[in-house]
Amino acid sequence: MGLFFKMFVTVVLTFLNVFTFPIFGFFAGEDNYQVKDAEDIKLNFAAISDIHMTDEFARVQVLKCGLWDMDHAADKLDALVLAGDLTDHGLEEEYENLKKAFEPYTPAKEILMVVGNHDTWTDEDDRYEPAKENFIRYSKEITGRELTECYYTTEINGYTFIVMASEGTSTSAYISDTQLQWLREEMDKAAEKELPIFVVSHWPLAETHGLPVTWGDEEPELLDGSFGDQNYQVEAILKDYENVFMISGHIHNGLVNDRQADIYGYTSVESDGSFHSINLPSYMYMGIRGRVFNGLGYSIEVYEKEVLIRARSFTSDVWYTDYDVTIPLV
Ligand SMILES: [Fe+2]
Secondary structure (H helix, E strand, O other), rough: OOHHHHHHHHHHHHHHHHHHHHHHHHHHOOOOOOOOOOOOOOOOEEEEEOOOOOOOOHHHHHHHHHHHHOOOOOOOOOOEEOOOOOOOOOOOHHHHHHHHHHOOOOOOEEEOOOOOOHHHHOOOOOHHHHHHHHHHHHHHHHHHHOOOOOEEEEEEEEEEEEEEEOOOOOOOOOHHHHHHHHHHHHHHHOOOOOOOEEEEEEOOOOOOOOOOOOHOOOOOOOOOOOOOOEEEEEHHHHHHOOEEEEEEEOOOOOOOOOOHHHOOOOOOOEEOOOOOEEEEEEEOOOOOEEOOOOOOEEEEEEEEOOOEEEEEEEEOOOEEEHOOEEEEEO
């Protein structure tokens, strides 16, 4: 096959995938978004990360494919978590494209936006304030949520979601003493409910999910790819509680299960006692490890005694059942 013919086929297939899925996906049927046990479920949400919206039309379409899938779920999602790097540079025109992708759909009853490092790269002079302003403005416009800080707490079906945010513009997070104090207070309040607590942060904890090696620097340093300087303070707070589920992105890994742990040296879902860490693949970019595809994320189903974490490509309407993890609650 000639090179030009191959290129032609690739372009045609990409076109078909991106532009026709919302039409033909409707007829797919057997892999539709449906929870395992609709009668007993307490909370049902999707989590995706690293959308990296730009001014490119194709990125809007790729996001729309996933939102379409969620919008057509058999059981309406209680929430959709967007775990940071919503945009490539935190720019107004990128947020406008993000908003445009959401406009035709209602993927979930509530949407939680989370700040990632790319969302803080708004200002040429490296100031944080313009990034914060854009995030707060578009959080209101896209999700209806009124914020005063980029970090916040919300309750969905009685379950607490604590959303952390960097207050700096570096690749690692900067978590102020005020936010650390707030985190402690919010965890205390959440623990009183004796229900699982969901903590969402773009940044994973150091030494989880293959860090620092999976961050990819040639000479990795221990805190690479993690929260950075406040990493161990955050970790100490979170690990004081039971049934904590931390959801992160940032590394752009693919899905890795127990069976592949000896190849990659980590898994996408890791537990330390009753602290559980879920690292989301990049939604927009394919990683270099594990199962890779675009539109990947997790469907998270909470039942009375367990949490079921199910991998899905939201763009192609496919469950990756090899990557399901069931976590019993204590
Ligand atoms: Fe990213």
